Amino acid sequence: MTSSLADVASSNATLRAFLHGLPGVDRVGADQRAAMLGTRSIKTTAKAAAIDLAIRMVDLTTLEGADTPGKVRAMCAKAVHPDPGDPSVPKVAAVCVYPDLVAQAVESLGGSGVKVASVATAFPSGRSSLDVKVADTALAVAAGADEIDMVIDRGAFLAGDYLKVFEEIAAIKAACGQAHLKVILETGELATYDNVRRASWLAMMAGGDFIKTSTGKVQPAATPSVTLIMLEAVRDFLATTGRKVGVKPAGGIRTTKDAIKMLVLVNETAGEDWLHPDWFRLGASTLLNDLLMQRQKMATGRYAGSDYFTLD
């Protein structure tokens, strides 16, 4: 990080001055740009490549109160062999679970190469003390999580207490150790696109390895527009500081078409360098089945039926 940016976090006033000094987002322009990029037609071999890339980028997620070790086991099996009938289907990037189920996921995945991500920090509301959030993170890391998905304190952010948000992210990053930190902005609660841009910069300056749109519990979640703004933020952050940060849209991406639109956004905004599971992820549960059905349609020439794929 350049020294000028390091000084920014010295007080709430300097942080506010910096974040509010970021150029504003033209809402209409951003929506139009995202919608326009969504009209690209991706067919045949390009579509096949996009589907496989999207499968490799999926963070297969189950974040329900009713999650059981059995469900996590089943999901891990699916993560390694998404379509048991077709060994050419690539593995997904990671599975995403609650902290108490991390140990189960680690055991089920073994040495398959699929990473284990865990939400933490009083997910999804983030309403707890810093001590509890750090302990939550430590629990997940100790159980073997490779990646931590934390939520920011939206209350503090909206109240203008940027330093509190910054320090919290920094403290969680320290608690993560070797684990990668994804910072969930929960854009559906940030009200404006300007806030999305500010929160993105704040999360990146505080040390986040990824910025993630949403928890999946709030609507709207990962819209193309907020993903576009976050992709611009990581591109500009790389140009400013030399540090590359990843992006993860999560929530509301259900169809192959949605996923391919996201890949187009990545390519046209952040660039080809981000078209890799290390730098772009899709948080989803039902998306994977649609990707598999599209993949099967391309392989067999018949429309696929959901009866032939496992339920999540």
Place this chain on the structure above:
Amino acid sequence: MSKTEAAARLAVRKTYKLYIGGAFPRSESGRSYPVTSSKGEFLANASKASRKDARDAVSAARKAFGGWSGATAYNRGQILYRIAEMLEGRRAQFVAELAEAGTKKAGDVVDAAIDRLVWYAGWSDKITSVAGAANPVAGPYFNLSSPEPTGVVAVIAPDEPLLGLVSVIAPVIVTGNTCVVVASERAPLPSITLAEVLATSDLPGGVVNILTGSVKEIAPWLAAHMDVNAIDLTGVADDDLAVTCEQAAAENLKRVLRPAAADWYADPGLKHMTAFLETKTVWHPTGI
């Protein structure tokens, strides 16, 4: 204001679109084709559905299946009767459209179609008694067979714009199936007018979906679709196309109905209903 001669009123013509999931969308492909009367006069442009419209229609039918198959037989019967009522109210419109399509004695045809709906409506809570059974078995069990709907049925409607169409749709939906119908290619307009009747009859959206366009283009996609559970080839006149569809349908073991040419005025019998039912047999111990 000076009094001028009233200008001739501009004709307000209907745009014939598809019927998918309870809505009337244009074809995703944007295509249409001209429909002419039996005398060769231009009547209207009908939407020419693509395979993606067929796919969307299957999704809509699948989505509607849970609710429709779970509705009580009594309720389904009421809704079929309601369709007959609505059809009765639009009698004149159908008579005119059928006459344009070259149907002779169009009034009789509309009457027969309405009666056919009422007839099938009556079967809704009786078919299980006729097609099901309490089986005698050599053991201390109640053994009950009950017919259940198959799922999503693709229907290639015959070239008999109203009576034939109603005679293939009603038996499919009365038992709890949902369907995707490919209307007569030559005379598709009454089918879309029928869709307007269905849309105002308390029939949940997606239970019946109607596509117009080329049968040869759409039927093989429906026959091969893995999420379609059965196919009715009544309207496939071309033997080669029927064989292609039968072969494609074998991939997921669809139920296939390919009846011989029918007289639509005759008593339809139960064949069109039982073809799309599957029997579930339950063993229940007695004397415990």
